[in-house]
Amino acid sequence: MENKISALQNGGEKNYDSDFCGSIPLHQINLIQPHGLLLVLDKSLHIRQVSENSVDLLGLAPDSMLDQPLSAFVPGKELADLQLKITREQESELDQVDIPFSLTFNTGESSSAFTATVHPEAEQILIEMEPARREDDVSFLAFFQQIKYITSRIKQADSTEAIAQIVADEFKLFTGFDRVLVYRFDPQWNGTVIGQAKTEDMSDLLGLRFPASDVPRQARDLYFKNPYRLIPARDYEPVRLRPILNPITRRFTDLTSCNLRSVAGVHLEYMGNMGISASMSVPLIMGGKLWGLISCHHKAPKYPSYQERTAMELLSTIAAVRLGAYEKEQHATMQAHMRGQHATMLEQLFNQDFFAEALLFGQPNLLELLSLGGAAVLYEGNVQTVGNTPPVPKLKELASWLRRNSSDKTYVTNSLPQAYPNSKEYKDQASGLLALPINPDQGEYILCFRGEVLQTVNWSGNPDQAIRMEPDGKSYHPRNSFALYQQTVQLTSLPWGQEELEAAEALRSAVLSKIIREKY
Incomplete structure (x- = not known):
């Protein structure tokens, strides 16, 4: 390869x-695969549409079956079972379950056994039949x-x-x-x-x-x-349906529920x-x-x-x-671990005068809780940092960009340079960003950073050539190579886990609570 x-x-x-x-x-392609047969019935169980392979599987031409009652071909007991199944499925509030049943189809000169599946719909009933x-x-x-x-x-x-x-x-x-x-x-x-x-x-x-x-x-x-x-x-x-347009709906038959669909x-x-x-x-x-x-x-x-x-x-x-x-189980284990760290951080948060000190320098701190490379708190004109972060002027520019683009919502990305090109120069510190707003109108945030991690992705074939369009812009072909194709992804950090985002939101709520309590 x-x-x-x-x-x-x-x-x-x-x-x-x-x-x-x-x-x-x-x-809505009006075609089925030939290993089975499709019947479309109206509510009175008359055949209104049939796949053209009825000749091969039943020995009957499609036109000879159209508008005939299903009772002309199916034994009375099986027909009664079918009607009961249709009624039960229509009355059930549960999702439709495709339960197979045996169906004997009589053609006058002979009979054939099928495994059938029924799909009751609002206007019609579809029956898929495969030779038993x-x-x-x-x-x-x-x-x-x-x-x-x-x-x-x-x-x-x-x-x-x-x-x-x-x-x-x-x-x-x-x-x-x-x-x-x-x-x-x-x-x-x-x-x-x-x-x-x-x-x-x-x-x-x-x-x-x-x-x-x-x-x-x-x-x-x-x-x-x-x-x-x-x-x-x-x-x-592929096998077409006869007639082409469904006489019941006046359009192509919706084959969403059919396993025989072409x-x-x-x-x-x-x-x-x-x-x-x-x-x-x-x-x-x-x-x-x-x-x-x-x-x-x-x-x-x-x-x-x-x-x-x-x-x-x-x-x-x-x-x-x-x-x-x-x-x-993994989510619960991670939550339990983070809950313990979070509880300790909350205690530190409310026992110290300055919440930034607790977040950045406590034991544990933000870096340990969220697996960060660096973190910063921008509050009341001050900027405090810990770990590997962009320079302070760049942090202030980033806060201004966040104020213009992320409203008052938490902002998270594992590819900051894609959204904010100015951050490319400090990709080693901040390819990933989790920004927790304190007072975004004043540019006050808790900023959590992850550095760039180069990732090699092994594709089965070149993903940029997965579709080959014809000059007409309408016809297309799939790729013809599935050879190993390696792609190196830059300017991204490790992704943020759901547990980490939940812990960060809980911490933000605690910080806001502390600020409100102290001010009011």
Whole structure:
């Protein structure tokens, strides 16, 4: 694999999310993948739209099915079960759950068995149907034992990376995919691979970062509607719906909830560039937010059974719960440590005449509480500093800039030179800034500094070339290189943790309380 190193990137990390990719209506393409069939029913359960592969899967032409009641094809008992399921889902206040059911489709001369999923909507009902396959891989007991074992391993892991690696290992063993990756999204939606299991002939992507444009906003949003995203064969021919416009809505059918939904051609090209023919991804959702993805790749076409897909959905939920619990444990541990230091600082603060002395020179002090390189207090015309800080004249200029730009709110950044170019000359002292306002109208602040820390980011391919536009400005292609591309980020400090920001806000409140008490 060829390695490349970029020129230094100044001014903090670039945003590689793509407004262009994120605006593509992936859910309104009117196309599905051919490994299943889609029916669109009205409220009276008449077929109003059907995918054109009905000939292949049912032996019936689409036109012969349109406007027919579903009862003409489905046995009475199964139809009654379907109607009950629709009623229950419509009456439920919980999020819609895609529970599969068996469906026998009679064509007059023969019958076919399907695994079906129903999606009741306000105006219509969508039914996805996949030919039923004999689940001869494992018995229920063996299947349950596998799930139980994997769950136990996930619960025993004691770090984010350890959990991710176990998930990757067990998903690969369970599903047989050639490569399984666990991504974690950063605040800019770039995804870093923190867990990987693969065959020897698959490229090594562990530790590499993928730009946000690889999973654009529109695709990320759909993970809250679908439990997984499956592409069993990259070279499929998309299947249209008949008629083209939905007779119920008079527009393209919204396929947001459909797992059969076809995939944008640019993503299929992306898969080809990666050398894979099949993929499946499962979201890791924590606290209502997309934390990461479990992404599975296979060199040849692969059709995981519904049982396997359901298990992957369940295991991803278990993994997300464990990851969330671990992060909460870490947060609680850090909070407890900082709470002890904070309590001591509060005692110092109220026992000393001058709050700046307590903050800057007490034991512990601001530097220890917030892991700072330096700190300064600008108050009543005086400037007091401790540690490694910019010169006093520069501190006053910085306070003036803050007064003009940050109002009376706490200001925090780990790339001050990007927002305030004048600070580049003292980047070694203040690439990171946490500014706590005391009386911002008078330029009075508590300033907390962190120096520059050069960071090398290992990208999977050049993120600046993740999208290649055609001359027409409309068509585009994904990158065709995933070789290691190293990028050095300058003018940034270590990031500020949530626990640190909470501790700083609590300290600011105590300082304001002391000032008000003494003055009034």
